[in-house]
Amino acid sequence: MSDVAALLVQADALHLPLRDESVQCVVTSPPYFGSVRVYSEEVSSWGAPLGAEREPHDYVAHLVAVFDEVRRVLRSDGCCWLNLGDVYAASGKGGGGIRGARTTNWMRVVTERVGFRMPPAGYKQKDLTLVAFQVASALRAAGWYLRATVIWDKKRATEPKRLDRPSVGHEYLYLLSPSEHYAARDPGESWWGHSVWSVSPHNSVDHPATMPEELARRCIVASTRPGDVVLDPFNGSGTTGRVALRLGRSYVGTDISREYLAEQAVRRLDGVQMEAAL
Numbered sequence: 506m507s508d509v510a511a512l513l514v515q516a517d518a519l520h521l522p523l524r525d526e527s528v529q530c531v532v533t534s535p536p537y538f539g540s541v542r543v544y545s546e547e548v549s550s551w552g553a554p555l556g557a558e559r560e561p562h563d564y565v566a567h568l569v570a571v572f573d574e575v576r577r578v579l580r581s582d583g584c585c586w587l588n589l590g591d592v593y594a595a596s597g598k599g600g601g602g603i604r605g606a607r608t609t610n611w612m613r614v615v616t617e618r619v620g621f622r623m624p625p626a627g628y629k630q631k632d633l634t635l636v637a638f639q640v641a642s643a644l645r646a647a648g649w650y651l652r653a654t655v656i657w658d659k660k661r662a663t664e665p666k667r668l669d670r671p672s673v674g675h676e677y678l679y680l681l682s683p684s685e686h687y688a689a690r691d692p693g694e695s696w697w698g699h700s701v702w703s704v705s706p707h708n709s710v711d712h713p714a715t716m717p718e719e720l721a722r723r724c725i726v727a728s729t730r731p732g733d734v735v736l737d738p739f740n741g742s743g744t745t746g747r748v749a750l751r752l753g754r755s756y757v758g759t760d761i762s763r764e765y766l767a768e769q770a771v772r773r774l775d776g777v778q779m780e781a782a783l
């Protein structure tokens with residue numbers, strides 16, 4: 506483990522403190538559109554939390570800008586795994602607008618679902634926005650190679666039973682590469698043979714949107730070798746980092762929230778000497 510390094514930096518993902526082409530693989534999950542958890546007082550360069558945009562096209566444009574920056578720091582033979590979920594437009598009944606649903610057990614972190622009382626322009630009440638696919642499509646148009654969509658099957662519904670549609674129990678992983686030839690390969694495990702990955706969600710009291718370690722592990726083993734550098738520009742509780750370090754990869758994590766980096770990620774990236782530039 507001695508040649509494995511880890512670095513946590515407080516930064517807006519729009520301005521990554523890294524050299525061009527310095528990481529081999531990105532595994533990340535940005536805040537989702539319209540389902541804003543206000544993670545801390547820090548806001549992005551746009552003056553509001555990422556995910557709090559009123560219109561899907563603004564959210565898409567912001568993520569395209571972030572992933573332009575991600576592409577700058579990614580090696581030309583590297584891979585980016587982007588986890589996103591889809592979002593419904595308004596029910597018209599204040600759906601998703603449960604303001605005040607706060608919890609305090611995430612260390613001064615306020616969670617608040619913003620949602621919509623009225624649908625964004627161009628959407629009807631109850632429409633599925635397909636915003637995750639809009640992001641993937643916009644990234645492809647911005648120059649990324651969109652190589653795969655993996656359905657993350659959560660093995661159970663993650664919302665209450667609905668009367669007029671099936672309840673949602675899945676999200677997406679998009680495999681993106683900056684060039685035609687990139688270093689992903691069959692890791693020799695059965696899940697590589699099928700684009701639906703059944704992995705139970707992680708329930709965490711430390712962070713409101715923790716990625717399951719198994720999901721991060723699959724991405725990392727398929728697209729890196731020991732010693733390679735893995736980046737998560739939306740570090741959160743540091744799931745990608747924990748798994749990367751355990752697998753003998755180096756790790757860089759950035760997050761706009763100082764609290765997460767200082768109080769959670771550092772504490773939970775156990776066993777490895779962390780250098781935190783906070």
Ligand SMILES: C[S@@+](CC[C@H](N)C(=O)[O-])C[C@H]1O[C@@H](n2cnc3c(N)ncnc32)[C@H](O)[C@@H]1O
Binds near residue numbers: 534740743
């Ligand atoms: C969905 S969570 C990531 C969860 C992470 N994958 C995990 O397993 O814990 C999104 C994270 O992005 C961070 N974030 C929000 N806006 C950001 C920005 N503009 N730049 C960097 N990080 C940001 C939030 O503080 C939050 O920790």
